[in-house]
Amino acid sequence: MKNGGRRVVITGVGAVTPIGTGADGLWVGLTARRSAVRELTRFDPTPFRSRIAAEIPDFRPQDHLDAKRAKRLDRFSQLAVTSARFALADAELEPAREDGDRAGAMMGSALGGVAFAESQVAGFHRDGPRGLDPALALAVFPGAASCNIAIEFGFTGPNSTNAMSCASGTIAVGDAFHAIRAGQADLMLAGGAEAPLAPMTYAAFSVIRAMSTRNDDPAHASRPFDAARDGFVMGEGAAVLVLEERARALARGAKIYAEIVGYGFTNDAYHMTAPRPDGRQAARAMRLALADG
Template sequence: MPGVDSLRSAPFDAAVTGIGMVTAGGVGTAATWDRVCEAAGTAAREVPGLAGMPVSFGCVVPDFDADALVGRRKAWRLDRSNQLAIAAATEAVADSGLDPASWDGARVGVVLGCGLGGAGSWEKQYDVLRDTGPLKVSPTLIPMLVPNMSAGYVAMEIGARGPNLVTSTACASGSTAVGIARELLRSGACDVVITGGTESCVVPSISTGFSQMGALSERRDDTARASRPFDAGRDGFVLGEGAAVLVLERHADAQARGARVRARVSGYGASADAYNATAPDPEGTGAELALRAALLDAGLAPGDIDHVNAHGTSTPLNDRMEGRLIRRVLGDRPSVTSVKGVLGHSLGAAGAIEAAVTVLAMEQSFVPPTANLDSPDPEIDLDVVAGAGREGEVRAAVSNSFGFGGQNAVLLFTAA
């Protein structure tokens, strides 16, 4: 069989020309960026729908008005995950300067990541079925719950008639989506791809499932300090929701139309641990394949990487594995941060949110701090930014995402 070097294609840059975010940090990219940079603790709160559950708090989007952002006539028939996706996509397209009224929709694709689909709608309609019978179940149940509808509804909103799909690689879904979107541009299948991820499943069944496997933080008495990536006292992640969307174009096309290029997606790597359904390979052997593939794809060496936006879930096993991986492959030079200390873990949307934050860190020459990192784990020997953010040029950065099933995806960004 040919070696990977012989199969390597020519370097390819996808320009990021638009960003939209809706997260526990706030509605809109600016609100999320400010909250992440402030790093004033985890944006967690008691969630009324989780009352009586083993863990009753989570990171939910504050003051999200679906009627105002999506439109009342549409919002009622959409799952919240679809609503978040549309809001983020609308902001991202506007930010890009592209006009859906004038583009060739057949050349515009949509690729979004989503791990669980319309979990909230499914749970709510099951309650209706149980309590009042089948005739009261909403006829919109199926399009509300199937994961592909987030991309479908975004396409309807902006008139994108090109390739349309949702990637589902657990907590790596958002990063996988961005990587696939770049490939659609590289192949010539699309001229523009709207990509990212969405998730909204801070609901009893999902929260309880994670709680039963011991994955969630149980800091009920201090939720602002519950998510603690890389801290010696971490005890699990905080379940979150959100959406982030990037607009990608070929770099030459973006330059030709005079667009603001915020950063470039220059590399992507994916792999599987083939190890365990829920636990990562302790040594990160599979994850290393994805990281090295992203470096090779971009034509960069480990020493070229200035910054790592870590998966950093705040779970004992993931953070330890990722720390070993980063140290082994990239050394101790790159600055490292995890936004999950602030935003919690939004599962299928997490990789997209972190990709967007990585782009902003490069654009602003500012690495946000990791919230709640008071006592660094001595087993994690990295330059993790904590306390306050750090100013400085970021020329190349990677964003790591890992998911159940041993799914790994790494995005490599370079400065515009």
């Protein structure tokens, strides 16, 4: 066991997803094999080859955040903060009773507040700088996810958001694990958040033919391990885990979902979207994780 035996466990799960909200809602959606992929409704998809997405149908940020503050956040940050709140509740933790210096947040988001940025383009071209929402600069950057979680709950410990695409949420969990094991924190919120469903962003992935065009069968369009796969399906959502130092979690009688014992991460250095065919670096990441434990 590394670093003097500090062990790390998962004690809370929070999520806002197209198939369910909260730990229980997400589990029900998964075990029911529910698909949330259907024709896109956020904007008119007819100009695009792909016209499907996984949208969250019933998320109202004002139900979970101060309404005035919610207006200043991009949807990805709204989802991140809400998921963090659900995770803390699932772990039966009250943020106000925590030592903020020993608690932090690490998140992943590939595209950050891209939808908020897109929403400002028309106003800028029409009215110049005066046409922009003053919240734009702070809403768009990916770091808004972890920063807003920290502000919401008063957590002044380790904080970061990485933008490493599809792996960003897992990297955030690994980094949070290491922060606790190294003694930098006792409690961490870690996960990922994305809300990229905006016309230009959707078009960008459509024109490079990265997305599935199974528009007539959206429920079966996402099939990453199928030989007949034809691309991914864009969606939105967030998930956050509560990570705690094990002795602390046991002392307070917390339920423990799992223990994290090792983490490794590598890079293919091969292609921006395609994985290395021989899987060499994926295998090395697994070996590093085993050695780390």
